[in-house]
Amino acid sequence: MIKDFFKTLVSNRKSLAGLCILGFFVLVALFAPVIAPYPPKIDRLETITAIGEPSLDEELVAEDYPSDARDVLTYRSTLTKDYTKTIDYFPLRSRPSAAHPLGTNHAGNDLFSQLVWGTRISLGIGLATGLFVTILSLTLALLSGYLGGVVDDVIGFFTNVMLVIPGLPLMIVIAAYITMKGVLPIVLILGLTGWPYPTRLLRSQVLTLKNRDFVRVSKSLGERTSFVVFREILPNMISIAMAEFFATSMAAILGEATLEFIGLGNVTVVSWGTILFWAQANGALLSGAWWWFLPPGICIALVGTSFVLINFAIDEISNPRLRKR
Amino acid sequence: MKYFLKKLGLLAFTLFVSVSLNFFLPRLMPGDPARALLDKMDNLQPEQLDTIRAAFGLDTDEPTIVQYGHYLRNTLKGDLGTSFSRFPMPVAEVMRVALPWSIGLMGICTVISFTLGSAIGIAAAWKRETRLASMTVGFFSFVRSFPYFWLGLVFIYFFAFKGRLFPIGGAYTVGVDRGTAAWWLSVLRHGTLPALTICVSSLGAWILTMRNNMINVLAEDYITVALAKGLPLQRIKSMYAAKNAILPSVTGFAMSLGFVIGGGLVTEMVFAYPGIGYMLYQAVNAKDYPLMQAIFLFIAVAVLIANFVADIAVMLLDPRVRDGAK
């Protein structure tokens, strides 16, 4: 069944396109050190030309005259070589050129390198949040939907309360108070504000499956609960869980960009969102520096579209009616 | 009936919990509101801080539980307190000014994108095989993946700044008397670009949902029967298919209406629109507890009511739910 699943994914034209785009970005992220000409935060090029021959220096460090017939002299001998260091600073806010295909930003960092390296962070945050939320909501949905009763009521209650609080304001409240280090806080913020909706969705699916004949049969045959959940229900949830994974990942990528834009993320890491943040903080669009402002936005849109395209295929797999006639 | 009462009960309880959360959450966060306000002043003396804190009502010796009781009582009375960041203006006054703009802009946009998006989704499903349908769906999927602020800034740059088609920002033209026809016209002009950006961004989601729903419905047996019976296509499309396809979306639509109040932050920042979203952002930064609490309360009430109305609407529209609930 899993094999069929992937076969369908690849054969569908839309999802193939989506997979290609996503695959492209994943490759870029993995091979960033090779593809990007510079590290993301470098603003200069240093070249050392050794010109001197090594020479031996001797320096008197200490003297001791313990007696008339003895001198104790301590020398330091060092090997020195002259060399020249040439530091070429990258131009600030420059237009695209041969040396810098997308120009440089306000601090002289190469924007193309930043875009490439930023793929890791943006894609990483998106997929990590998607994974986090999917696992969390799947667990909660299975517990809540299958066990029912008090567990369902409690989880359902928390879900409802969290659903009532709008995502962006809550994100702002949390982000404004914690001390930002690294990108883990961002994943947590996005994840903790994003789990209620998928949980609800997945729970309804669990409920639907619970009442299906094959599950009923399994239960009446006396199978253990864990068997029923993991071998009967869960496999049938794969497609909808994956759809939710991609939807959440896309929301996370957009959410990260928005958080960075408002200034609440971690502006010291290099991601597509922070490139946009610095672009706006430096009036890039206003100056007409489209090479600074447009590429990150387009990359975000491309990744998002790839998720949507993949989801098309997943929808068609889980719902045969959607397939091409 | 029991269904109705159960939903109402759940609504009231969730509201109570939200209101309580609104009280405790800001107080759990580190920070001193008096400091936040006075930090701009150079000559800060400790006594000034204490006086301001007293004026805010924060220096009380009462245990938190008693303060909580006061808060609940005041909220029920409708007394939302005095804003810290705009001291000494009452919170109700501060919100009254901004609320209509949020509800107006975001509300209208949500309705427009839902209606338009659903219509396009239905048409795209009905004419699945055509290239136009695929291209439309593909185009809107691409556009909705852009970060909203990015789209907004690009639109301003091209349509308002470079090409002077629309005003750069604000909600209306300054200097025109409020309430006149000219003023309403300026409101429409100023609201077009933000509305365009919001709708373009959110159409995609509605189109997709509707399209899927519609395709599901079209595969149902009763549609096949209707086709076999020879009913006119237009009738099938609207009375049979579309009506049933809309049902699952109603809940989603109601929920997005509920989030109209708080969700406009980026719009308001980018277009300088005087709404509640940006006000909430400022309140959080300034640790303005009363204003934060009041806005969160409004949002909670709006979302819960919207959900409740959605559930009732589903119950009324969908005989299966109605009968099942009996």
Next chain:
Amino acid sequence: MKKRVLMAFALCALAVALTFGQTPKRGGILRMTPAKQGVLVQNFNPFSPASLESTVGCFYETLIYFNFVDGSANPWLAEKWSWSKDLKTITFTIRSDVKYNDGSAMTVEDVLYSSLLGKENKALDLSGLWSEGLQTVTASGRDVSFTFAEVNVTTLEKFGALVVVPKPVWSKVDPLTWTGNLSPVSTGPFMLEAGSFNEQSYKLVRNPYYWQKGKDGKPLPYIDGIQYVSTTNEQVGFKLLAGEYDWAGYSLPNIEDYVKADPEHNKYWFPEGNLVFLYMNNLRAPFDNVAVRKAIAGAISQRDITRKMSPSPAPAAMSAVKSTFSDIARGATAKYDIKRDVSKAKKALEAQGYRLNSKGVYEKAGQALSFKLYVPTGWTDWVGAAETVAGQLKEIGVEATITQAAWPDPYQYALEKGDWDLAISFISVGSTPHTQFTRWLHSSRFAPLGEKALTFSNMRYKSETVDKALDAYRSEPNPARQKQYMATVVEQFMKDTPCVPLFFNPTWFIYSTRNFTGFPSPADPYAWPIVNGMQKTPILLRLQKR
């Protein structure tokens, strides 16, 4: 005969031309950006911390006008003043011709009332006089006398913040919580145009009873009014380049594009504002060692930091003194200035016993020179500067990890408690170096680690020499001797290097001469162009329609 007639005619014409040349142009509405973003709330209460910035300066005025550019005190609502022989009492003579914008006269009663408001309720002490040892205020005739407990001539500048409000109006309400001051009765040059206030704009029109007269003998201001239209950080760039404001107090990163949009009229001037510096916690090792502090100072290149910021702020000298007051730092700079020298800094660290570890960070006795560098969240220009500083410190083997913390808490809180090593922070430079250094270094504001120090005094540094000089300054009315005391302070400061000054925050002043002329500029810095308070009033009074 003809020649004489011609001469007379020419002389007459010249006289007429000269007279008309003196006639200032009147009219025009100045378009300004309000400091507050988002929804505007009608709050013109000068005692409210959340009042709009036009409250003091456009509506309400102060006893004297203290010019922050040159530190001079100028008559305003008070026409002259003098210190008593023992320097403990200062007496102001109040003008008799000042009228409120409703036509009623301002009296000495009003001045007395306004001065006494801060006595009972410290939150109403806008000028801070009652916290500076003011004991009594008395009035007699047209004079109002203020008596202090100790000699302190620096209190003169605080009278530049003493706002005068009409007693008949304010004695009936609670000044701190009054929300009804919708159209203020005040002495200032402007009043609110009825019905013009809404959530994104409001309009001020001229006060017909204003007490200052223009060159043509009629009341100032020359302009007809001010139109405030609110905006946001994202929008202001577009609006400025589209020419929608005459005066904007916002930060604009690509200021050159603004000038290019209208090179003849679009101008800007960013005089030095508050000082931003690299904080070191002087009570925590290794920053308790002056050699380590100096080594760190030797890694910083202020020029490199500021050139990456846009627009570039003025880099700060190691003396931490604004350029207009640089003569007090001359001696100290000659002796103790530190220039960037990476190898010298590294050698200094090695002389203290530090050795490079495997990660390229200096280490001594197991403790590596690796610290958190605190920056307020979201302050983009500071975050950029912090990144440059971290890069520069890395070159001398000191690892600084940028840690963002929200402003004002927990950032300010951590600084005050003393729980930090490195941070980027600012000191409000005030009107004179004495104010700046008192706020910064005086031991009365010092607190050991774990206790709360007063605002700005978080370096945990104190020095008896500095204290003595600052205290002596307070009772010294002679400006030359005052300068000598300050020179002593600066010298001790540079000798000890408790922190590293980085740059001066620019005062954002972007304007256009397309519609109005008379703005201050580097060539004519007659006033400090900040939008809050009285500093803007002389500018508003000098502006004329083009």
